[in-house]
Every structure is written in C-alpha cells, then in structure tokens.
Amino acid sequence: MSTYKAPLADIRFALYDVLGAEALFARLGFADASRDIVDAVLDEGARFNETVLAPLNRIGDEVGCVYDKTSGDVTTPPGFKQAYAQYVDGGWAGLTSPIEFGGQGMPHAAGVPLKEMIDAANLAWGNFPLLSHGATEALLHHGEAWQQEVFLKALVDGRWTGTMCLTEPHCGTDLGLLKTRATPNADGSHAVNGTKIFITAGEHDFTDNIVHLVLARLPDAPAGSKGISLFIVPKFKVGKDGVVGERNGVRCGAIEHKMGIHGSATCVINFDDAQGWLIGEPNKGLAAMFTMMNTARLAVGLQGLGLADRAYQNALRYARERLQGRSLSGPKQPDKPADPIIVHPDVRRMLLTQKALTEGGRLLGYHAATLVDVVGHGADEQERQQADALLGFVTPIVKACLTEWGVECTYHALQCFGGHGYIAEHGMEQLARDARITTLYEGTTGIQALDLMGRKVMQLQGAGLRVFLGMIEAFCKEQEGNEALHEFVAPLRAKAGEWQQLTISIGQRAVANADEVGAAAYDYLFYSGYVALAYWWARSVAAAETSSQSDAFKAAKRETARFYFARILPRTQAHAAAIGSGAASLMSMDVTHFGG
Amino acid sequence: MSTYKAPLADIRFALYDVLGAEALFARLGFADASRDIVDAVLDEGARFNETVLAPLNRIGDEVGCVYDKTSGDVTTPPGFKQAYAQYVDGGWAGLTSPIEFGGQGMPHAAGVPLKEMIDAANLAWGNFPLLSHGATEALLHHGEAWQQEVFLKALVDGRWTGTMCLTEPHCGTDLGLLKTRATPNADGSHAVNGTKIFITAGEHDFTDNIVHLVLARLPDAPAGSKGISLFIVPKFKVGKDGVVGERNGVRCGAIEHKMGIHGSATCVINFDDAQGWLIGEPNKGLAAMFTMMNTARLAVGLQGLGLADRAYQNALRYARERLQGRSLSGPKQPDKPADPIIVHPDVRRMLLTQKALTEGGRLLGYHAATLVDVVGHGADEQERQQADALLGFVTPIVKACLTEWGVECTYHALQCFGGHGYIAEHGMEQLARDARITTLYEGTTGIQALDLMGRKVMQLQGAGLRVFLGMIEAFCKEQEGNEALHEFVAPLRAKAGEWQQLTISIGQRAVANADEVGAAAYDYLFYSGYVALAYWWARSVAAAETSSQSDAFKAAKRETARFYFARILPRTQAHAAAIGSGAASLMSMDVTHFGG
Incomplete structure (x- = not known):
C-alpha cells in the first residue's frame, strides 16, 4: 500500500520563505493567521490526514461507493462517514469561510496546504467537502440573506454538503445545450425537472441533507447559455425558517463505474418536480456558476499536486530500497547483492521530474491562493485589480498544468516500481487511476487552454x-x-x-x-x-x-x-x-x- | 463499449506499398506467401478478431481470471477458452512457425498484422498465445530433437501453451540475483525448486498442459547472470516419447490483482521438486532466454500499436458524433444544435497525434518484422548481417516507442471523450489501463533505452x-x-x-x-x-x-x-x-x- 506523510517542510518553505505569507496575511488583516496559529493548523492537519484519511485510501478504492437501486441511497466505503464526522468536529469544513457564517476566517493561502494534504491522503474522500466549497462560494456571492442563513451556514459548519449540477447526458462543456427546466411555483420557489449526470457527491451517507446547486432554464429563458439560471435544490425541503421538511423530488438514479476515485459517488441525479430556489438573477446562472467553477479549478489543480507528491514519496522510498543491478560507474553498495535503483540515471530522471514538477507546482498553486486573498482583502484598489487579472490568467494554468503533471508524476512513480507498479498491492496504480480524472472534470485541459488563450490573453x-x-x-x-x-x-x-x-x-x-x-x-x-x-x-x-x-x-x-x-x-x-x-x-x- | 475494425487498408498500404512485402517474400523464398494468400489470411484474421475476440474484451476486463485457492486452478473469463479453441482450429497458432514442426511457414511480416489485430481486439486474451511464441522460439533455436518433437510441435499446433518464468520477488531486471534451483535427477532430468512471479499465462483452462520455460541455477553454477540455465518444466510430466504422465510439482500459488489486462492470468508459480529438462547448454540460459525476449519485445511493441489504433478508431467516431460548442471560425453544422467536436483545433490535435503515431508506428513495427524475415531467410550473408544489426538497433525503439505511444494515444483518446472517457461504459479507460502494462513488462522503457544506448550504440x-x-x-x-x-x-x-x-x-x-x-x-x-x-x-x-x-x-x-x-x-x-x-x-x- 502507498503511504503518505504531509510534506510540512516544503509547505512551510513555500508559504513563508518564498511567498512571504506571514507578512502578507498581516498586511491583509488576517489577525488570526499569525505564523504560530497557521503552523498549528498545518501540524494538526498533517496528523488528521496522515492518520485518518490516508489509511482509508485503499479500501475506498477496493470497496467503492455502493448504490441501492430500491432506495436510491449511496453507501460510502467503510470509515468514510466516520472520517467526515471527525473532519467536521475538528472544524475543518469552514476553515477559510467567513467568521460571520460560522467559519474560521483563515486566508485561502493557509487553507490550500490542507487541501493538498487531503487530496494526497484520499482524493476520493476529498471530493465530498470539495463540492461544498464550491456551493459555499456561490451562496456567499449570490445568495439572498435567508439562503445564506439557511444553506450557507449549514455548508460552512459541515452539517450538510453541496454539489454542482451542471452536466447533462448531451451537454458537458457546452452548457448552452442544457434542458433541465424550472417553472415558478406559487410560493416563490420553482419546480425543477430534468436529469443531471456526473454529479460528484450527489448522494451519500455523510449528512442528513445535501444542497444541490442546479443549472436550469426558466420558461421564458432565451436559448443558449444566456438563458440559464441557478437554483438551490436541497435533498430534503427546507423552509425559509430553516426547518427541514419532507423529502424533495431529488433522487440518485445510478452511480458511475469509473476508472478511479471509486470512493467518490459520481451520480445521475433525477429532479422530479423538485422544489428549488432561484439564486442570483434569472438567466445569470452561468456567471454565478463560474464563481464556483474558478474556485473548483484551482482546487482540482491541487488534486494533481497532492497525488504527484504522494506518488513521489512512494517512488523515492522504493528507489532507495529496491536492490537491482549495479551502477554503470561502479558498485555503490558492494556489500549488498545489488545497488538500490536510485543509482541509475534513468531512475533519477523519473524521480527528479516528479520532484521538480511537484515542488515547483506547489508554488504555482499556493501563489494563486495568495492572489485569492489579495483580491478579497487587499486594501489597495490597483493591487486588487492586478491580482485579479493575474489570478484569472494563472487559474487555467494551475488547473491544467498541475493535473497533467499529476498524471505524468503518477506515471513516472508507477514506472519506478517496474512490474510491481502495475499490481494493486503497492497502491501506485490507484494513484495513476485517480489522477486521470483531474484533467477531465471542471473543464478538460483543452478547455483550460482555450480559457487562457481565447479569454485571458485575447479578450482581456x-x-x-x-x-x-x-x-x-x-x-x-x-x-x-x-x-x-x-x-x-x-x-x-x-x-x-x-x-x-x-x-x-x-x-x-x-x-x-x-x-x-x-x-x-x-x-x-x-x-x-x-x-x-x-x-x-x-x-x-x-x-x-x-x-x-x-x-x-x-x-x-x-x-x-x-x-x-x-x-x-x-x-x-x-x-x-x-x-x-x-x-x-x-x-x-x-x-x-x-x-x- | 469500444469497438474495433481491423485497419486493413492501412495494413496493406504498409506491407505492400511502403515495405514492398510482395517482392520481398518472393525473394526470400516464401512460396506460400503470395499476395493473394496473404490477403486472404488478413481478411480471415480481421473477421476472427472483429467477431470473436473483440466482443470478449469488455467481459474479460469485468470478470477477469479467477483463481481457486484449493485446486490452484485458474478459470479464464467467459468465452476466452472457446475463442482459443477457434484460434487453434483456424490454424492461427502456427501461422509463422516452420512447416517441419507443423506450422504454416508464413513470413514474420505477414504475421505481425494478425498480432496487431489480436492485441487491438483483446490484449488480455492475446497474452496467452503470445507467450507460446516466445517458448516456440527458444525451443526452435536451443531445443534438442526430442524436445522439439514433444514440446515444440504441441506449442506450434496450439495444443499446449508456453510461459517464460524469469522474475522472482527480489529480481526482475537483474536476473543475476535469481534463486530458483535445479538439481540433477538420475534419469537426466532436473528437480526444480523455487518461486516465480508475474508469470503471464502461468495457469489457465485453455489447454491440457502448459510448457514453462524456467530460469534456474544448477548446483555448481557460478554466481550472477553467468550461472543461469534454462529448463522446460511442463505442468504435467511428459516422457521423451511424448506420453503425458502425472501432475508435475508445479502449482499456481496466486494471481495478481492488476490495473488492467484482467483477462490475462498473471501468476505466482511455485516449483516443488518439479521435473524439468535442461534446454541448451548449462549456464547459458540467459542467452537462450534472450532469444525469446527479443521476439517478445517486438511483440509487446505491437501491443502498444494495436491499443493505440483501437483507441483512435473510437475517439474519431466520438469526435464526429458528439455535438458540443461551435467552431471558433463560425458554425460548421448550423442546422444542428452544436458542431461535432472534431471542428475544434485541440480535438484535431489529439486525433492527429494518435493517427500520426499509429500509422507511422505501424511501419516501424512491420519493418522490424521484415528484418526478422531477412535475417532468417536472406540469401546474401552481408544482407543478413546488416538486417541483423538494424534489427538489434530498432528492437528497443519498437518496444519502447510503440508502447509509450500506445499509452499516449490511449490517453488522448480517453481525453477526447471528456468525462465520458473516465467511465467504464465507453471502454476507453480499459484501453488506457491495459496499455499501461506494455511499458513495464519485457523490460521497462528505461531498460530498452539502456539496451539501445549501452549495447546497440556503444558496445556494437x-x-x-x-x-x-x-x-x-x-x-x-x-x-x-x-x-x-x-x-x-x-x-x-x-x-x-x-x-x-x-x-x-x-x-x-x-x-x-x-x-x-x-x-x-x-x-x-x-x-x-x-x-x-x-x-x-x-x-x-x-x-x-x-x-x-x-x-x-x-x-x-x-x-x-x-x-x-x-x-x-x-x-x-x-x-x-x-x-x-x-x-x-x-x-x-x-x-x-x-x-x-
């Protein structure tokens, strides 16, 4: 089985020595993000991830999520639910969310190392809280007061989780084609009807309720992407007073059989006259969704980073332990039957490629997180604008490069194991399979490239x-x-x-x-x-x-x-x-x- | 599910138009390899692969081989055994083997297209006959007359299959470390004791007997790779008269749980005082094994090629069917809700990369096969020598490049499907998982690179x-x-x-x-x-x-x-x-x- 140890030394080097996070956090007014406190958070996060989430990674892959056709329920792998309860108890869910909604108000850049650790420890598990973060962002920026009170607070404290319901069978990238309909009810809510696919964390047993953020069309909506609105559709109906009522018309119709991340439930979600609440303005749903998507894209980039790091740690250990052949420039451990394979230039090439892309990629990803903090908390208008332009520019680079490098690094790491990398026992092939999703969801690499070239470079x-x-x-x-x-x-x-x-x-x-x-x-x-x-x-x-x-x-x-x-x-x-x-x-x- | 159609037009173009196979076969004295006959073989091969093997690819992945702990038996996936019987009945097993041992004596270059088709249709299944070819080569070049009579003929007609037993838990690349022992018996045979791992086709239900070619050490053997001998160890004992006797001390101890090629049995094989027969000279086993390995390396290269081609076919079909977004240079199918994704430059980049590497790679692989024929049948000594030098030089290139390109092409093909590529339903993720083994077995890419640079370029x-x-x-x-x-x-x-x-x-x-x-x-x-x-x-x-x-x-x-x-x-x-x-x-x- 592959092991994981949080790379705290390099995380601290990236945050403090290179990015100057201590001074930055102070300058941006994060009073509670002193180095002492952030360091304590990192230490505790490392402990949680190394001891709680990492050991569940293998069983998550082997058992996967299980769908019950009769009830439509999804059972997560053994230990996943308990780990989530510990995560909520530890206050991790709202680490970087605003204090006014029950969060801890930490800077985004102090949260990314935790995100990286979670992805490295257990990517499939990490997708459950990840989707909550996207929903949190959308509600924060576009939700009405009562929606924030009722839904946002529950997401921030981890009581409920969120989803992003975009894709339909005939439309993924091109959301202008979507068909899900929302028709107004008398009480101000809408009746949502349609089928969504590839809904990560769409159904599970972690929490009592699930908050679906759903793209749908109003009856009078213009065609194409200009006629899309965003709705909150909870699994169990919730009144404006926050009281949870009966089951809503939301049901998981199936879960996908996937190449990897077996512990993540990837659901078909059917909406059948489900009660939904418009969030933001009518026909402006795509813009609201992009708020979630940009956060999610940075987050998926970190998934690539986390997997690359875990893969590298294991490849390095194996390369130091596995005795096979002799160095071309003479035996390095003549007392042993063979030299460890790290003496071979080509093994070093594979290891150093992983190390260079991972440690360099960490700065690429963490730097983007500091930009999020500057955009949100910078005192100077020009500084905020510049940070925003740079953030927009680097977001597709972070998403595409860190995920493609994640695929490449898990490839090299598996290769370092030779034939042993191909069997499940060592856990390397799981990392490679899990990594493969990251270049696909939240916009494929090709979509990131078009966003960079077409929008960020040409249009802007x-x-x-x-x-x-x-x-x-x-x-x-x-x-x-x-x-x-x-x-x-x-x-x-x-x-x-x-x-x-x-x-x-x-x-x-x-x-x-x-x-x-x-x-x-x-x-x-x-x-x-x-x-x-x-x-x-x-x-x-x-x-x-x-x-x-x-x-x-x-x-x-x-x-x-x-x-x-x-x-x-x-x-x-x-x-x-x-x-x-x-x-x-x-x-x-x-x-x-x-x-x- | 992914589909497969044998690329006969391009196969014929490669063979006849580029490589001049018709004239070459005639010049080398292959009387039975006229264009008419080879064309008929290709047509019939295409039919067999498209209709018999290709439809079993998915179930082979889903069900896999099943190991029975009590009996040590391995049951292959549904349909695999029947397909093998059809393969043997069709005379495919001995297509390129010498007529004197029951083969059909076709040129190697006429056999490679069939090999490519099998790998594309069903890689996991193809590994069973592949290993027989390696054993066939070793017996052909190093076997005594009675060994050829008894074992070679049974391999050529497909009655039995073969294996190559090299790897042990502590030694893969560095065979000098191997520990399996062979001690002489009174009757001229040897008692073989040891454990081999990663034995492809090591146990199955296709045939009554399995011929293991096993590397082991004689009692007086020098240390390292100079003290390795090669033995024939059948699953059921066989006398020099060809009469099959009792069960030998050979038992499958487990099969591996792998990333892909689930339909191939990758076995731990335990030898317990198993009766084995020395093949070739004592302590020269590694040289004899290399006869098998060079053939096997070219064959594994073709596996990469076959998978790349199948992946491309499916990606191309999807890119033409899937409607999503509009061409940046204006709608191409304005009557449809969106353009097919093949209008997008980046989708074309992925498709053309596959096409260029596959069709070009086909020539790289087929050309090597013509060299095998020239080396074996060329009339002119200098021509044979040149062909042999070139074959040695291109073998690691064929093995490493075609397999790495196979990984790359299956990657791009999956990517063309977006998120749909990640779910099992479309079969693309299976191709990517299956391809991943090809850069590992028969010598990793790094080993091929060292063979090219160290041996073929520097030493030679x-x-x-x-x-x-x-x-x-x-x-x-x-x-x-x-x-x-x-x-x-x-x-x-x-x-x-x-x-x-x-x-x-x-x-x-x-x-x-x-x-x-x-x-x-x-x-x-x-x-x-x-x-x-x-x-x-x-x-x-x-x-x-x-x-x-x-x-x-x-x-x-x-x-x-x-x-x-x-x-x-x-x-x-x-x-x-x-x-x-x-x-x-x-x-x-x-x-x-x-x-x-």
Whole structure:
C-alpha cells in the first residue's frame, strides 16, 4: 500500500520563505493567521490526514461507493462517514469561510496546504467537502440573506454538503445545450425537472441533507447559455425558517463505474418536480456558476499536486530500497547483492521530474491562493485589480498544468516500481487511476487552454500576462548582481521575452484566422506553465539562499532547479515550434481523411 | 463499449506499398506467401478478431481470471477458452512457425498484422498465445530433437501453451540475483525448486498442459547472470516419447490483482521438486532466454500499436458524433444544435497525434518484422548481417516507442471523450489501463533505452544506426528531384545529421564518465524514435504518391505527415537539449537530498 506523510517542510518553505505569507496575511488583516496559529493548523492537519484519511485510501478504492437501486441511497466505503464526522468536529469544513457564517476566517493561502494534504491522503474522500466549497462560494456571492442563513451556514459548519449540477447526458462543456427546466411555483420557489449526470457527491451517507446547486432554464429563458439560471435544490425541503421538511423530488438514479476515485459517488441525479430556489438573477446562472467553477479549478489543480507528491514519496522510498543491478560507474553498495535503483540515471530522471514538477507546482498553486486573498482583502484598489487579472490568467494554468503533471508524476512513480507498479498491492496504480480524472472534470485541459488563450490573453488583452511578466522582470532585476542566481536568471529572462513574442505572434495570426487561437492554445498553455515554473524555481533558489533552511535543503533546491532548467524547461522548445507552425497542420485535413 | 475494425487498408498500404512485402517474400523464398494468400489470411484474421475476440474484451476486463485457492486452478473469463479453441482450429497458432514442426511457414511480416489485430481486439486474451511464441522460439533455436518433437510441435499446433518464468520477488531486471534451483535427477532430468512471479499465462483452462520455460541455477553454477540455465518444466510430466504422465510439482500459488489486462492470468508459480529438462547448454540460459525476449519485445511493441489504433478508431467516431460548442471560425453544422467536436483545433490535435503515431508506428513495427524475415531467410550473408544489426538497433525503439505511444494515444483518446472517457461504459479507460502494462513488462522503457544506448550504440559501435542512416540517405537521394517530397526530405536529412552528431557527442562524453550513457539513454531513444518516424512518414508520402491508392488516401497521408513534421517531430528539440545537458543534472544530487 502507498503511504503518505504531509510534506510540512516544503509547505512551510513555500508559504513563508518564498511567498512571504506571514507578512502578507498581516498586511491583509488576517489577525488570526499569525505564523504560530497557521503552523498549528498545518501540524494538526498533517496528523488528521496522515492518520485518518490516508489509511482509508485503499479500501475506498477496493470497496467503492455502493448504490441501492430500491432506495436510491449511496453507501460510502467503510470509515468514510466516520472520517467526515471527525473532519467536521475538528472544524475543518469552514476553515477559510467567513467568521460571520460560522467559519474560521483563515486566508485561502493557509487553507490550500490542507487541501493538498487531503487530496494526497484520499482524493476520493476529498471530493465530498470539495463540492461544498464550491456551493459555499456561490451562496456567499449570490445568495439572498435567508439562503445564506439557511444553506450557507449549514455548508460552512459541515452539517450538510453541496454539489454542482451542471452536466447533462448531451451537454458537458457546452452548457448552452442544457434542458433541465424550472417553472415558478406559487410560493416563490420553482419546480425543477430534468436529469443531471456526473454529479460528484450527489448522494451519500455523510449528512442528513445535501444542497444541490442546479443549472436550469426558466420558461421564458432565451436559448443558449444566456438563458440559464441557478437554483438551490436541497435533498430534503427546507423552509425559509430553516426547518427541514419532507423529502424533495431529488433522487440518485445510478452511480458511475469509473476508472478511479471509486470512493467518490459520481451520480445521475433525477429532479422530479423538485422544489428549488432561484439564486442570483434569472438567466445569470452561468456567471454565478463560474464563481464556483474558478474556485473548483484551482482546487482540482491541487488534486494533481497532492497525488504527484504522494506518488513521489512512494517512488523515492522504493528507489532507495529496491536492490537491482549495479551502477554503470561502479558498485555503490558492494556489500549488498545489488545497488538500490536510485543509482541509475534513468531512475533519477523519473524521480527528479516528479520532484521538480511537484515542488515547483506547489508554488504555482499556493501563489494563486495568495492572489485569492489579495483580491478579497487587499486594501489597495490597483493591487486588487492586478491580482485579479493575474489570478484569472494563472487559474487555467494551475488547473491544467498541475493535473497533467499529476498524471505524468503518477506515471513516472508507477514506472519506478517496474512490474510491481502495475499490481494493486503497492497502491501506485490507484494513484495513476485517480489522477486521470483531474484533467477531465471542471473543464478538460483543452478547455483550460482555450480559457487562457481565447479569454485571458485575447479578450482581456493579456492583462494578466503583463502582470506576470512584470513580476519576472522585477525578480530578475533584483537578482542582477547575484552571481549565484545568474545560471537561472539569464535563461528565465530569455524565456520571458520569448513568451511575450509568442503571445504577440499568435495575436497577429488570429486576426486573419480565428482557428489560430484554438490551434495554439494547448501548446501556449504548457509553454506558459513551464516558464512560470522556471520563475518559481529561480525564486525558490533565491529564497532558500537567504532563508534559515539547512545547507542540505538549500543544496536540494539548487540541484533540483538545475535539473529543471536543464531537462524540463527545454520542453518549451517543442511547444514553441508547435505554436509557430500555425493552424494549417491541424485544420487543413478534411474530416473524411481522418479515417474509418 | 469500444469497438474495433481491423485497419486493413492501412495494413496493406504498409506491407505492400511502403515495405514492398510482395517482392520481398518472393525473394526470400516464401512460396506460400503470395499476395493473394496473404490477403486472404488478413481478411480471415480481421473477421476472427472483429467477431470473436473483440466482443470478449469488455467481459474479460469485468470478470477477469479467477483463481481457486484449493485446486490452484485458474478459470479464464467467459468465452476466452472457446475463442482459443477457434484460434487453434483456424490454424492461427502456427501461422509463422516452420512447416517441419507443423506450422504454416508464413513470413514474420505477414504475421505481425494478425498480432496487431489480436492485441487491438483483446490484449488480455492475446497474452496467452503470445507467450507460446516466445517458448516456440527458444525451443526452435536451443531445443534438442526430442524436445522439439514433444514440446515444440504441441506449442506450434496450439495444443499446449508456453510461459517464460524469469522474475522472482527480489529480481526482475537483474536476473543475476535469481534463486530458483535445479538439481540433477538420475534419469537426466532436473528437480526444480523455487518461486516465480508475474508469470503471464502461468495457469489457465485453455489447454491440457502448459510448457514453462524456467530460469534456474544448477548446483555448481557460478554466481550472477553467468550461472543461469534454462529448463522446460511442463505442468504435467511428459516422457521423451511424448506420453503425458502425472501432475508435475508445479502449482499456481496466486494471481495478481492488476490495473488492467484482467483477462490475462498473471501468476505466482511455485516449483516443488518439479521435473524439468535442461534446454541448451548449462549456464547459458540467459542467452537462450534472450532469444525469446527479443521476439517478445517486438511483440509487446505491437501491443502498444494495436491499443493505440483501437483507441483512435473510437475517439474519431466520438469526435464526429458528439455535438458540443461551435467552431471558433463560425458554425460548421448550423442546422444542428452544436458542431461535432472534431471542428475544434485541440480535438484535431489529439486525433492527429494518435493517427500520426499509429500509422507511422505501424511501419516501424512491420519493418522490424521484415528484418526478422531477412535475417532468417536472406540469401546474401552481408544482407543478413546488416538486417541483423538494424534489427538489434530498432528492437528497443519498437518496444519502447510503440508502447509509450500506445499509452499516449490511449490517453488522448480517453481525453477526447471528456468525462465520458473516465467511465467504464465507453471502454476507453480499459484501453488506457491495459496499455499501461506494455511499458513495464519485457523490460521497462528505461531498460530498452539502456539496451539501445549501452549495447546497440556503444558496445556494437552503432552498426545498426549506420544501416538506418544509410537507409535514410538513400531515400533522400532518391527523392532529390522530387519537388513534392522536398518539404519532408529536407528536415529529415537535417535530423539524420543531428542524430549522428548527437550519437558521437554522447560517445565522447561517455569515455570520461560511464553515467553519461545512462543519463542520455531515455532521451536518445525517443529522439531516435521520432527521427525514425519522420523517415517512415516521408516514405509513406512517397509510396502513396506512386501507388494506386485513392486521391483521398494520398491526401490523408500527406496531411498527416505535415502534422507530424510540424507538431510532433519538434519533440526532438527537447530531447536533444536534455541529452546535451549531460549527466550532472541527474547525478550530482546527493541521495539524501531527494527528500523524505
């Protein structure tokens, strides 16, 4: 079975030494987020995840959620419900929610390490509270006072959980096609009718009630995505006074048999004259849903990160223990029957790829979380605006890169185990199967790429990119006299310049042909992700040097950064070449020529 | 459920138009391999695979092999045994085996398309006959007359199946560590004792007997890999007269719970004073095993190819059917609620990547098969030697690239389905899980890379590479006046030159530091694979132009080749940069700095 130990040292390094979270939290007015308190939260979170959630990961996969056709009930795997009760008792549910609604008001950036730990410990379990967070965000920003009082507080204290009901059998990405209907009732509520699929945490035995946030069409709604409204539809009806009543017309019709995350209930939810309450304005549901979705996208990025880290920990342990073959440059442990496989360059390549993408990716993800805090709590209008532009720009990068790297890292980790990685016993194949969902839900990688290229770069004229480039340039300037950083700063600067040029060239081509945007999007996103990571690795080395970390820690950061610049960053060359080749190689082939 | 249709048009194009198989088979003296006959075999093979094996793929995954602890028996999934009987009745088992042992004596290159079809139709099932082929090769080259009479004939006609028993719990790649013992009996046989793991087809209900080829140590054997001998150990004892006797001391102790290929029995096999017969010379077992392994490596490459093709077929169908969103350059099917997703550049990127790697990879794999035929049947000594050097050089490329590309293609295909790809219903996630084993067994990708770089390039001084480079140069010369080929020939020539330079530079660095070989190996292998594919794509365009294929077929080849050169071949840049960065970025990190 795979094991998990929360990477507290690197989490603290990322938060404090690189991102300066202590000063940031103070400046943003988080009085309760002193370093002492955050550290205590991290320690306690590590304990909970290592001892409660991580040991349930394997049984969650083996037993999975079980659906009862007669009752429509879903039973979660053994131990899941009890773990959720401990989670609620520990006050984890409302960690970063506002104090006025019963939360603990901690910064988002203090919450992400906990999120990462949960995903690493038990991704399938983590999806239950995750969906509550999305619903919390939507109610916070768009809910009426009574809806916040009744539903939001119950979500914040974990008494109930939430869902996001978007997808229907014929529409996923293209929500303009959705058919679920909502017709007004006399009492101000609506009768919701339709079928939703792929509803994570749609039914379970954790809580007495479930708060579904449902996209549906009002009778007079315009066609397409401009005619979608958002409704709160609880499993059990709830009055405006908060009193829980009879069962609503909401029923789980089936759960999916999936490649992984067997412990997550992925439900078909049927709404049959279900009582729902409009949230936000009519026909503005998609905008409200995007509030949830952006939070969720950052969160799914962390899922990739968490799985990558757990995979790496296990691959590293195995590579140190497994004796097989001898080093090409002479035996390293001549007293043993063979050397540990970590002596082999190719095993090191796989390990360092995981280490570089995981530790660098941690900064990518945590930095985005600090932006969420600045946007929400910054005193300065311009600072807030800049943070918002940058957050919008990095959100698809965080989502797509961290999840694709999660897939890649779990791949390498499994590969380090050889044939043993393919059998269930070691738990590596579960990590690979679980990781595979992350590049699909909350918008596939291709959708993230279009969001970045089409919306964040083209429509918003690269406002976020400019902030990022400014951040890189400021760092490079600051390090100009630092000989020890030169090996990183020089190539980083060159890449930043190339990034800007690539962006301009795509924009120019897009004037003549709109397909150039879509044709460049995927490679542009990964180009951006690798340059962003080069920045975070250079900053990591700089931050380590001036920190009080041990010499070994500093050396490890520098050596990993060297590996990253030498062997991962060159991937940008392939992406740049693909971008440069333009749309023709993708678009000129006739549909019939693809085959079959 | 995923469907499968044998890609006969492209198979024939590869065999006849590109590889000139008709003339080659005639020249090598395969009298029974006229185009008419081979075509009939392909048609009948397609029918068998599409109608018998492919429909069993899903149930094989769902039910899997079942182990009975009391009896040690393994029951294969419903329909598997019957399909095997049809396979044997159809004469497929001995298709490419020598006529003198009951085979049909067809060229290896006429057998590979069938192998590809089987792997695509039902990989898990295909592993049962695959292992027989390995045993067949070993007996053919190293067996005594009576062993060939008794065991080889039974394998060729499919009455019995074979296994390769190499791995033990503590040794996989490093067979020098193996502990299984063989002590001489009075009758000339040996008593074999030990435990083998990961034995594919180690136990099943297809046949009355199973022929295990087992690596073990004789009492006086030298330590390490020089003291390993090969033994035939049948499940039921067989006398030299071929009479089957009592049950041998061979028992399946368990089957593995795996990520995929659930329909393949992956067994722990316990040998308890089992009667075994030495095959080949004492202490030369590893060499004999390599005879099996090289065949098996090419065969596993084809597994990657077959899965990639099946995945592509289904992704393409879905991309044409699934309506979601509108083309960025304006609606393509305005009468429908949305455009099919194949209008989107990023979906095309994923599809064309699969198409380019699959059709190009088919030539890589089939070409290797023609080399097997030339090595075995060429009249000219020099031609045989050159073919042998080239075959040795391309074998690790075929194994590693086709399997890694198989993983990549099944990944893209699943991704084309969005969230639907993650659920079992569509069968895409099974293809991805099944593909994952192929980069692990018969030597991981890292082992293939070391075989290429360390043995085929360094030890054998690049003899095979020289043949490949000569082949490329001859083709480029031949096409010099052909304007229509210039866009491919010019970059191919440049890449071939760079390939040679890279090889020389690694060789120079390796003089000073043996770890440079291992540090370059992985990237060198993929660099080589992508240049090889560029060659096969350029040749495909050239061959299509002069063929009697339809204009649409010719256009499809040219457009796919353009995609390949524009968007896949640039991956070589990242690999070249990684190679150029040398061993330091991998080797300088202290083992303790990796973390944990």
